Amino acid sequence: MAGKQVQVRFCVPDLQKERANCSFNKEEITNIFDGGEHNTETRRKLQNIIFSDPNLQDPIPPDYMSHEQRYENELRKAVYVMKKFMTDPQLQDIGGGPEAIKWMYNSILRHAIHKDGNPLMLHFGMFLGAIMGQMSEEQQAEWLPKAMSGEIIGTYTQTELGHGTFLRGLETTATYDPVTDEFIIHSPTITATKWWPGGLGKTSSFAVVMAQLHIRGQNYGPHPFVVQLREHVTHASRPGITVGEIGPRLGLNSNDNGFLRFDNVRIPRTNMVMKHSKVLKDGTYVKPKSAKLSYGVMVLTRVGICYDVCWQLMRATTIATRYAAVRHQSELEVGEAEPQIIEYQTQQYKVLPMIASVYAIWFAADTLRHTYMEVQKNINKGSDLDLLPELHASSCALKALFSTDVTDGISVMRLGCGGHGYLASSNLPRIYTSTTPSQTYEGENTVLWLQVARFLIKSFREASKGGRLQPSVAYFKNHQTQTRRITDLSNSGLVSGYERSVLSMLEAVAKQLQQYSEEGMRYEHAWNACSVRLVNVAKVHARYIVCDQFVKALAKYEGSSGVRQIMDQLCRLYMIYSVTNDQGILLKSGALTPDQCNLLEEELGELLAALRPEAVNLVDAFDLHDEVLDSTLGAWDGDVYNRLYNEAMKSPLNKVDVPDAYYKYLQPLMKSNL
Ligand SMILES: CCCCCCCCCCCCCCCCCC(=O)SCCNC(=O)CCNC(=O)[C@H](O)C(C)(C)COP(=O)(O)OP(=O)(O)OC[C@H]1O[C@@H](n2cnc3c(N)ncnc32)[C@H](O)[C@@H]1OP(=O)(O)O
């Protein structure tokens, strides 16, 4: 679509000019993000069907709806889509394979149809994820068809009022009663109340519930159980269950995040989710291969979040870049016409590194997804779990890094659109409020950084003993013999600069930990006393992974030379943008000198100038439909001012010239002052 649109669709002269000279094949880039030509075609067919369906339109803009109306409107569309997807032969016939369709469908639905949250999101993401990844084959045979058909709707309830991060501190109990062959699910305190799960308030009839498993007085830690919350057909909450919605949030307000309490609710023993650990009829506990396998759904979702935030960044950069090409402001030379704001280097510095970040995130997320699939394959085969620590550390690192980078990036895109970026109709506020919770959910980021640091310190010690290292820290090998300074400022030289900085930071913090221990401080307290430094080193390691993956992905790229060239430039921009942002760290570790930093800053300016003419074409190549962007500032035609004006006309306050509120409040005030 992107390539052909240039000839046939109207766009404002500024964008026509931008699109007239494109040095690369946009379609080839579109295919990269879709996962191949065939998938692009499938996505476009899906879009045509979905976006032309009147049942998926909003009767009025959701911003003007009440809390209940928004929920109802989203639920209506979600159920319609679910039925349509299962029954419409047009949709069934579209190729692409379930995996491709799942990802593309997620992005279309999440961003275009369900603008501010989808009450069925957790059903499709984590409830189905738990069934497929955590249940035994017999259990899957029982639960999967019901969940797929919509006969039951579920969610994933783990977080409680008192604990989200510290899973071992969860208070909900599942106590085995061997007499009746049942578990008793109970919330013993107010803080044991489940709190937050999406779709829990009014939508879900079932939930996967994380609860402490108690057998004959012994606690075996948190395990997942399937619990029915609401009656079939009437949907009334079941005896012993208290469930509802938790109220308005910063964003995602169409998703009924809920609370849940249990008063000694009995469920059959076989409702324990039993792929990894089991409880037998006589109460025998069968241990899993690793106690952390029950955390698997979270790992999968962390991988999913990496893609999800990448889509959000694609939307935000498309909006801000097109706007920057259409908006004219101030003067470059006195008396000359006002330039497009994208001519300002500072504006280029806002949008171009974020466009490059989309690629960086995408390639790293893809590698992470492959690691996830490999570990999953090994788990299913019953073979060793050697790669589990690598998967855990990398998924924590990338989820934390990308959710932070993208949230910050979206904020920069909003600022880059000046005042209009603050309007709901720009869609940047909603893209922001839909993205920022990804820094909290699925593992609060600081907590995840500390998990990464734990892995790094352990690996660092292992390296010092000459032990085996996981792939992402293979560079720790020989660290004692390496000099710190890099002489080569190529991409691989800069990657190496990051490696050396991580090692230098680790060396320092490991020494401090050691010193505290020698002074008699308990290890946990020494850890806490070093935790700011530990988080910092984890962040630098994560940046290293992303830079390294970007360079490696391009080395393998076999497409056209035009695309190869533009991606090389983007990769270089990402590297230099990252390194110059982190220059304090690289200078301190001795990896770089001030002169080298100056050279890199000069090159950064040159790269911004070189990429400037490609900016609009680069975001066009993401091929985001106007429905997906949903923005007055970012639409393909660039007709920003008419769109802004027309959107303002939809405000209910504009229905009448003088609103009732005037007669009630203002008129008496103004009259009394006569
Ligand atoms: C089907 C498609 C689905 C895709 C989705 C599609 C895309 C859409 C996505 C966008 C929308 C997403 C909506 C999501 C909604 C939010 C849902 C939630 O928040 S739900 C709620 C989310 N809630 C959270 O995320 C809670 C966050 N909290 C936690 O995860 C844990 O409490 C903890 C990890 C912090 C600590 O756990 P603790 O048990 O105290 O462990 P210790 O610290 O004592 O470490 C002991 C050892 O264990 C190791 N290890 C640990 N974990 C793992 C692992 N997973 N594995 C392996 N290993 C692991 C660790 O390395 C260490 O090893 P060693 O050093 O000894 O060798």
Ligand SMILES: Cc1cc2nc3c(=O)[nH]c(=O)nc-3n(C[C@H](O)[C@H](O)[C@H](O)COP(=O)(O)OP(=O)(O)OC[C@H]3O[C@@H](n4cnc5c(N)ncnc54)[C@H](O)[C@@H]3O)c2cc1C
């Ligand atoms: C929009 C949204 C949707 C959600 N959906 C779901 C869902 O579907 N299902 C579900 O079960 N949950 C869900 N959650 C809950 C979410 O997973 C938790 O909020 C999250 O895991 C953080 O836990 P917490 O709220 O207990 O934060 P806390 O852990 O209380 O964090 C508060 C502060 O304490 C710090 N802190 C905590 N522990 C440590 C530590 N060990 N070291 C250093 N600092 C620490 C944190 O860094 C943070 O600054 C959702 C949350 C949101 C916002």
